[in-house]
Amino acid sequence: MDFWTSLVIAVGLAMDAFAVSLGIGTTDAARTPRPIFRLSFHFGLFQGGMTLLGWLLGSTVAHLISAVDHWIALALLAFVGIRMIKSGLSPDEDRCGCADPSRGGTLVMLCVATSLDAMAVGLGMAMLSMNVWAASLLIGVVTLGLSLVGLLIGQSLGAHFGKKMEIVGGLILTGIGVRILLSHLLV
Known part of the structure; x- marks a missing residue:
């Protein structure tokens, strides 16, 4: 696989992380x-690592995971998204106490949910005898960069529109989970 093909794959895989970061x-x-x-x-790290x-993992284990990965992604993203919506709807003095998405279990849930497709890409690379190390590094770097851009754009939107954007952010996360589910079920 040449650099440009790897770059297109990396950008495609990073889109969920970009949207979640937004x-x-x-x-x-x-x-x-x-x-x-x-x-x-x-x-x-999770995109490249997955x-x-x-x-x-090879084809045996990945096949078992691919049968439920879309349900896992939906559950994780909807959980965090619904908590964000709840936080956005509650008054400032009565915040829901949502967990910091940049720490602990919430961070791991978001990272796993947005990187499950990368595992399938890695499986495909194994079947095609490709240089997975260079591709994984590129996927990780592109995801890091697009996540950073998404966070910064989201900050600008949040500063401009306030708590309404937190509700929108929660709807985006939940919508990404639904999109992942539907893309697997309707294929």
């Missing part, structure tokens, strides 16, 4: 450099 950027959780770095870095994992 939604998270609208909240107060990603306003300082530290959470922005954590989110971008981990989205990139590509490698798919390559390593």
Whole structure:
């Protein structure tokens, strides 16, 4: 696989992480450099890592995972999205106490949910005897970059439109989960 093909695959895989980053950027959780770095870095790490994992797992295990990966992605993204919507609808003094999306379990859920497709790409690379190391690195770097851009654009939208954007962000996350589910069920 040449560089340009790998780049197109990397951008395609990074789109879910970009959209999730856009939604998270609208909240107060990603306003300082530290959470922005954590989110971008981990989205990139998981995308590249899941590509490698798919390559390593081979066809037997990946087939079992692919039967339910879309349901897992929907559940994880809807869980975080609904919490963001709840937070956006509650008054400032009565916030829902949503977990910081740049830490702990919420971060892991978002990273796994947005990188499950990368595992299938890694499996395809194994079947085609491709250089998975270079492709995984490129996928990780592109995802990191697009996640950073999504967070920054989301911040701008959130600062301009306020809590309404947190609701929109939650709807985006939930919508991405539904889109992933439908794309697998309708194929």
